[in-house]
Amino acid sequence: MRELELTPRLMAIADQVPQGAKLADVGTDHAYLPVYLLLRDRIQSAVASDVNEGPLQRGRETARTYGVPGEKIAFRICDGLAGVEAYEADTVAICGMGGELISRILGAAPWTKEALLLLQPMSSQPELRQWLMANGYTIGREQVVKEGEKYYVILTVTGGASEHYTPAELFVGRQREGEDNPHRGAYLTDQIRRRERALAGMKQGTPDPETLAREEALLQGLKDMEKEWKAWQR
Numbered sequence: 695m696r697e698l699e700l701t702p703r704l705m706a707i708a709d710q711v712p713q714g715a716k717l718a719d720v721g722t723d724h725a726y727l728p729v730y731l732l733l734r735d736r737i738q739s740a741v742a743s744d745v746n747e748g749p750l751q752r753g754r755e756t757a758r759t760y761g762v763p764g765e766k767i768a769f770r771i772c773d774g775l776a777g778v779e780a781y782e783a784d785t786v787a788i789c790g791m792g793g794e795l796i797s798r799i800l801g802a803a804p805w806t807k808e809a810l811l812l813l814q815p816m817s818s819q820p821e822l823r824q825w826l827m828a829n830g831y832t833i834g835r836e837q838v839v840k841e842g843e844k845y846y847v848i849l850t851v852t853g854g855a856s857e858h859y860t861p862a863e864l865f866v867g868r869q870r871e872g873e874d875n876p877h878r879g880a881y882l883t884d885q886i887r888r889r890e891r892a893l894a895g896m897k898q899g900t901p902d903p904e905t906l907a908r909e910e911a912l913l914q915g916l917k918d919m920e921k922e923w924k925a926w927q928r
């Protein structure tokens with residue numbers, strides 16, 4: 695049987711799970727993340743949850759195929775963390791879902807402020823960052839991962855007070871001098887191109903002046919961040 699391999703996105707998440715963790719993988723689908731970590735003795739146990747039966751069946755199949763013992767991984771059908779108790783997880787991964795769904799799941803499980811959270815939103819990143827900061831979480835690392843032509847961002851989050859973020863930081867995350875984040879520069883350039891296209895499209899119509907000014911300020915903020923990032927790489 696072939697070894698279970700993870701894609702770069704899931705591998706980057708796996709790399710951030712602490713040795714010996716009790717992992718909850720929310721929206722587990724194939725359960726690749728917990729099975730990979732259990733096979734390498736990287737975690738002591740896992741709860742793999744999903745709101746749909748089909749994905750959960752696929753997860754059970756992965757565990758069976760790779761011979762993961764039943765006492766190491768529990769499969770739960772539930773909305774978010776509704777079927778997971780705080781004592782079962784010190785690390786929670788919520789990956790491959792929209793940012794607003796991720797905030798709803800965390801909002802319904804306040805015990806997650808005591809856990810290490812690995813979040814990989816597919817959309818609504820500014821809204822997710824804003825929600826985290828307004829609800830007693832603090833964002834540590836923001837790692838950019840490239841898979842194919844797409845960029846993904848992994849947020850490492852714990853409970854705690856947050857500093858104020860600018861609109862551009864809410865959009866692409868805070869950057870820190872010296873951080874190990876090889877795809878960050880290309881990601882910033884990609885986001886700037888997208889905002890430029892959106893702005894050009896907006897200008898072809900009759901945009902509301904306030905919205906236009908906000909978009910222009912955001913674009914300028916992103917350009918300033920790109921400039922700062924480039925200066926740090928010299």
Ligand SMILES: C[S@@+](CC[C@H](N)C(=O)[O-])C[C@H]1O[C@@H](n2cnc3c(N)ncnc32)[C@H](O)[C@@H]1O
Pocket residue numbers: 704720721722723724743744745746749772773774775788789790791795
């Ligand atoms: C795109 S897959 C992501 C799978 C895996 N986490 C990954 O990142 O590769 C999203 C999964 O989240 C599940 N899901 C959607 N809403 C959910 C919710 N409210 N609670 C738990 N799981 C949910 C879906 O059924 C699906 O299996």
